Amino acid sequence: MPxxxxxxxxxxxxxxxxxxxxxxxxxxxxxKANPRAKVIIDSxxxxxxxxxxxxxxxxxxxxxxxxxxxxxxxxxxDKRNEMxxxxxxxxxxxxxxxxxxxxxxxxAAKSGNxxxxxxxxxxxxxxxxxxxxxxxxxxSDIVQDHHLTDKEGNKGETxxxxxxxxxxxxxxxxxxxxxxWHTAPNGYYDSQDEQQSPYNNRGLFTSxxxxxxxxKALRPTPYPVPVDSGAGDILKALDRTxxxxxxxxxxxxxxxxxxxxxQIFDKQCKYxxxxxxxxxxxxxxxxxxxxxxxxxxxxxxxKYNIVLxxxxxx
Numbered sequence: 001m002p003x004x005x006x007x008x009x010x011x012x013x014x015x016x017x018x019x020x021x022x023x024x025x026x027x028x029x030x031x032k033a034n035p036r037a038k039v040i041i042d043s044x045x046x047x048x049x050x051x052x053x054x055x056x057x058x059x060x061x062x063x064x065x066x067x068x069x070x071x072x073x074x075x076x077x078d079k080r081n082e083m084x085x086x087x088x089x090x091x092x093x094x095x096x097x098x099x100x101x102x103x104x105x106x107x108a109a110k111s112g113n114x115x116x117x118x119x120x121x122x123x124x125x126x127x128x129x130x131x132x133x134x135x136x137x138x139x140s141d142i143v144q145d146h147h148l149t150d151k152e153g154n155k156g157e158t159x160x161x162x163x164x165x166x167x168x169x170x171x172x173x174x175x176x177x178x179x180x181w182h183t184a185p186n187g188y189y190d191s192q193d194e195q196q197s198p199y200n201n202r203g204l205f206t207s208x209x210x211x212x213x214x215x216k217a218l219r220p221t222p223y224p225v226p227v228d229s230g231a232g233d234i235l236k237a238l239d240r241t242x243x244x245x246x247x248x249x250x251x252x253x254x255x256x257x258x259x260x261x262x263q264i265f266d267k268q269c270k271y272x273x274x275x276x277x278x279x280x281x282x283x284x285x286x287x288x289x290x291x292x293x294x295x296x297x298x299x300x301x302x303k304y305n306i307v308l309x310x311x312x313x314x
Contacts, residue, residue: 025045075228080192085126085229085230086231105309115168117170123281125249135205138206142201143217156184159217166307173211179249225277245271247264260306266288267285
């Protein structure tokens with residue numbers, strides 16, 4: 001691979017000449033460059049060039065990667081974000097998610113906020129979050145299409161999910177907004193499936209004065225991530241599974257607290273050990289039990305509390 005020496009001449013791809021070429025590409029930034037952008041892009045240039053050299057990247061392989069990104073952009077919309085899905089199957093979003101959560105916990109400890117209980121672990125947002133989900137009263141059912149079945153003709157198991165949103169000391173948080181969403185029994189989100197009603201299996205809830213929340217949903221089912229675009233090309237090239245273990249998404253925000261994006265996973269799912277997007281965490285694995293609250297008429301029930309980190313510590 002050609003590189004540039006300090007005089008601008010081309011030379012062989014030695015470590016010294018590569019370092020010179022990297023510096024030349026970094027040093028063209030102007031005096032008004034955004035400082036943070038400069039740090040990020042300079043580091044990207046360095047690692048990208050070193051990566052290309054390490055794997056002896058060819059022009060054809062580079063063009064193939066460009067085409068994957070082009071196709072992924074074309075396949076993205078307000079209902080699906082293929083670029084996020086690529087980040088997910090590479091494990092990048094899960095890494096960033098973990099870094100952000102650990103950063104917030106360190107800040108909380110540094111600020112002198114001694115936690116009586118551990119904050120809820122975060123997990124990735126994923127490519128199928130949709131804004132403007134219908135707002136429901138606590139205890140409402142987010143399932144609009146109960147008639148939908150899996151490929152064997154089985155309807156989904158109903159479940160009642162409830163808990164309390166608290167701070168690190170167990171104090172209830174009133175007024176927390178909570179988006180929840182999951183797939184239908186056929187493994188598709190509403191945004192992927194024309195036979196589903198808009199915003200099926202999605203809802204927005206608000207915690208009560210005592211921090212409580214509750215909703216009815218379906219016990220989640222495993223499903224494959226889409227393999228018809230860039231992320232699928234990566235999975236196929238690496239002979240990797242496209243399956244995601246059964247989960248429900250949560251997106252929780254409250255004034256004065258750090259936003260929590262997370263997922264809870266069904267312990268009984270057979271795909272727990274093979275998540276295509278590396279999002280599973282032991283603390284987020286739950287048991288869906290037989291109903292134990294009087295008056296609950298669903299097939300299963302789950303009690304799950306959510307603990308938020310103060311914004312001042314984030």
